[in-house]
Amino acid sequence: MSFLLTCPNCGTREVTDFGFGGEISARPTARPSLRELGEYNYFRRNVAGVQREWWFHRSGCRAWFIAERDTVTNEVLLTELPRGPGSPESVA
Amino acid sequence: MLDIFRHRRMWRRQRDLKPAYDVVIIGGGSHGLAAAYYLQKDHGIRSVAVLEKRYIGSGAAGRNTTILRSNYKTPEGARFYDASVKLYENLGKELNFNLLFSQCGHLTLAHTDRAMFVMANRAEVNRLQGIDSRVIYPEEIKRLAPAMQVENPHATYPIMGALYHPPGGIIRHDAVVWGLARGADRGGVEIHQDTEVQSMERSNGRVTKIHTNRGTISAGHVLNCTAGWSTLICDMVGVPLPITTHILQACVTEPVKPLLDVVIVSSQMHVYISQTDRGEFLMGAEIEPWTTYRMQGTLNFLQEVTRHTLELFPQLERARLLRSWAGLCDLSPDYSPILGQTEVENFHVSAGWGTYGFKAAPIVGKTLAELVATNRTPDLIAPFAVERFYEDKLVSELAAAAVSH
Incomplete structure (x- = not known):
């Protein structure tokens, strides 16, 4: 089922406006083993329920943001810009 | 009796x-x-x-969408799917049940020079595994699928050739x-x-x-x-x-008279088309990029798949859609x-x-x-x-x- 997403900058748009960046996963350690890197690169929780995930406003402001969406109903619970260093989604 | x-x-x-x-x-x-x-x-x-x-x-x-084929790109994949098609060939007899398997042939269209190169590469990999697969050009495509619009000067995606895989086909799922x-x-x-x-x-x-x-x-x-x-x-x-779970969608038109007896696939146009034994045109498209467990289709899919199908089969312009559906795919x-x-x-x-x-x-x-x-x-x-x-x-x-x- 198609759904709407609210870009934190531009407002509510159709899902086709956006690129999907996948579920948010924890960054590996600074010097990961091959196995840890494989886990980070490929393995996914793929939850049936609320998932925190990356989106990209491809046809709009081109900003990356975060959504919480129920993958069973496709209901979008919230969208927000990523928080700063130290947050789970931080790349620092 | x-x-x-x-x-x-x-x-x-x-x-x-x-x-x-x-x-x-x-x-x-x-x-x-x-x-x-x-x-x-x-x-x-x-x-x-x-x-x-x-x-x-x-x-x-x-x-x-009931398509069987084995013309994959990796030797591991081609070998594996070929063994599957061979089992399917005898399965109806073995089960004493008519599976309506029709090895009508499978065409993967190429619309660019790059795609032609990829098709040639796939044909070589396939033939090394003993799989019947070769590159063909518009003249032969027209003979295999006379109802398809092969030469269209206004096409968004002109057809340059195709990978032809004769043992591919459709079966009653x-x-x-x-x-x-x-x-x-x-x-x-x-x-x-x-x-x-x-x-x-x-x-x-x-x-x-x-x-x-x-x-x-x-x-x-x-x-x-x-x-x-x-x-x-x-x-x-x-x-x-x-793996991640996504929906893949398909739809059928109302039944029409027999027009097409090969499977047509275009990865660039994100469409695959065949005509079922009941006469319905069966069309599938690409998976939705976002993950979901909700098996419900999108309007966007219907718009895209019909637009691309009509470029190949403009005579279906007045055909009505009968059904559309979605299923879950576990993508690796x-x-x-x-x-x-x-x-x-x-x-x-x-x-x-x-x-x-x-x-x-x-x-x-x-x-x-x-x-x-x-x-x-x-x-x-x-x-x-x-x-x-x-x-x-x-x-x-x-x-x-x-x-x-």
């Missing part, structure tokens, strides 16, 4: 679950039923239960499910519908108990053949999987399946099937049955072990349908 009006069941109605089975198969789709069928046929293992949470063939086995179920049932397998696995217990690296909505059972081996739901079943025993990072043993000793998976699971059903059933019976991974599926993702040794299958590369 005497008993043609007699009501005969295809498989026995099952009452209670037994406390234990040699093998429990989770998922009553084409893979689960094929595994059950080959367990009893090849290895005489009859203490087998297939647990299906709805009715058999209610998932991807009943929602795919429901008949495959029913035939395998009947064959397995006659061999002693129990098929339990409306039976949902709710949790499993694991101790000493083995699955010990399976809790279902109809009671608790134990099993010597457990097979997870649940496609889009694979992650959820694997979570119950703590086996991580590198390299578009190759994840097959065989896991870190849990007696728990095996058939997952990561993305958009190509149905065509692999018989070979998956046969190889998983061999794995269970002999405790040895058959060579044909050794490249598809889940371990490859920990070791970063992927089997990159870029000739999979319906995925953007």
Whole structure:
């Protein structure tokens, strides 16, 4: 089922406006083993329920943001810009 | 003739679950039923239960676009899918059930120089594996599909050539499910519908108990053949999987007179088209990029798939759509399946099937049955072990349908 997403900058748009960046996963350690890197690169929780995930406003402001969406109903619970260093989604 | 009006069941109605089975198969789709069928046929293992949470063939086995082919890009993939097509060729006779298999030929259209190069590459890989596959040009495409608009000066995607795969074709997907179920049932397998696995217990690296909505059972081996739901079943025993679940959609037009007797695929136009025995044009497209467990289609899909189909078949302009539907796909990072043993000793998976699971059903059933019976991974599926993702040794299958590369 198609759904709407609210870009934190531009407002509510159709899902086709956006690129999907996948579920948010924890960054590996600074010097990961091959196995840890494989886990980070490929393995996914793929939850049936609320998932925190990356989106990209491809046809709009081109900003990356975060959504919480129920993958069973496709209901979008919230969208927000990523928080700063130290947050789970931080790349620092 | 005497008993043609007699009501005969295809498989026995099952009452209670037994406390234990040699093998429990989770998922009553084409893979689960094929595994059950080959367990009893090849290895005489009859203490087998297939647990299906709805009715058999209610998932991807009943929602795919019924295309069979083996012209894949990796030698590992091409060899594997070729073994599957060969099993399909004899399956109707073996099951004594008409699967309506039509090896009408399969055309993958190329619209750019780059695509022509890829097709030539695929044809070479295929032929090295003994698979009938070659590059053809517009003159021959027109002979094979006279109803298709091959030369169109206004085309968004002009047709430069195609990869022609004569043994490819279409089969009746429901008949495959029913035939395998009947064959397995006659061999002693129990098929339990409306039976949902709710949790499993694991101790000493083995699955010990399976809790279902109809009671608790134990099993010597457990097979997870649940496609889009694979992650959820694997979570119950703590086996991580590198897959994500997406919807793939398809639709059919109202029936029209016979126009097309080959399968047409274009990965650039994200469409695959065939005409069913009932005359419906069956169209599929690419998966939705976002993950979801909700099996409901999108308007966007209908707009895209019809626009692209009309470029190839403008005569369908007035045809009405009869049905559209969506199914769940378990997509792996390299578009190759994840097959065989896991870190849990007696728990095996058939997952990561993305958009190509149905065509692999018989070979998956046969190889998983061999794995269970002999405790040895058959060579044909050794490249598809889940371990490859920990070791970063992927089997990159870029000739999979319906995925953007």
